[in-house]
Amino acid sequence: MPVIRMIPTDRIDRVPAPASAHLDPMDPADLIAAVADLGKRITVRWVQGGRYQLVIGEAQWAQARTSRQPMIEATVLNVPSDDRAWNLLHAVALQIGGPDITPLEEAVLFRRLADAGIGHDRIAKACGKFPTYIRWRIELLDLCPAGQTALSKGRLPVGLAWYISRLAPARQTPFLNRWLRGEFHGPREAQDAARDLRQAS
Structure with missing residues (x-):
């Protein structure tokens, strides 16, 4: 049964043989779905190794590659149902x-x-x-609970949050409190201080 997925554009391969020489047996319902989707999304077939083989929609695939689009929506055939x-x-x-x-x-x-x-x-x-x-x-996820709360509430920039998460657990909350009290002029100064503190310890 086909499924609709966002898949990496660079994992799709064109069938090496000419189209006239590569008419694989295809379920009629799958073929109807592929034709109906043409213009909306490409259709690919999942193959071993986590790659995909283009079935229909070469123009859309080429456009996605030209624009360096990392992901493309596709109707995927032959998806292994047991691959959780x-x-x-x-x-x-x-x-x-x-x-x-x-x-x-x-x-x-x-x-x-x-x-x-x-x-x-x-x-x-x-x-x-x-x-x-x-x-x-x-x-x-190594960030202390108070830091995770501050990050979720927008009181802690994500870049600084990562630097704090690299500190020893006992140092994270005191450093976070310094940031929340406004002891730094900005995230860059705080990041430098956190890096220096980590190196010193």
């Missing part, structure tokens, strides 16, 4: 970068993917991010 990690990864990829998700929520989702055995590189590709971004977000 695959389904979880693509469900998360649909949410990442949306206006309604917070940095801590991203951190929780990335941690769940990592706990499911999915590597940072694979998560990054699926979500259109860099592996370092995935690591930085997950490390936000």
Whole structure:
């Protein structure tokens, strides 16, 4: 049964043989769905190794590559129903970068993917991010509870939150309180102070 997913544009391959020489058997319902979707989204077939083979929609795929679009919406055929990690990864990829998700929520989702055995590189590709971004977000979960609350309420910039999360647990809350009391002229000064404190300890 086909499913609609956001998939990495660079994981799609064109069929190497001419179209006339590559008419694979295709379920009529799937073919109807692919034709009906033409203009809205491309259709691909999932193949072993986590890659996809283009079935229809070459013009849209070419446009996405030309504009360096990291993800593209596609109707995916032949999805393995028992690949729970695959389904979880693509469900998360649909949410990442949306206006309604917070940095801590991203951190929780990335941690769940990592706990499911999915590597940072694979998560990054699926979500259109860099592996370092995935690591930085997950490390936000090391932030003390008061810091997580301040971050959620917009009282702590996410960049500074990460620097504080790298401090020893006993140092995080006192440093956070200094920030909340306005002892720093801005996030950059606070980040430098947190980095120096970490190196000193």
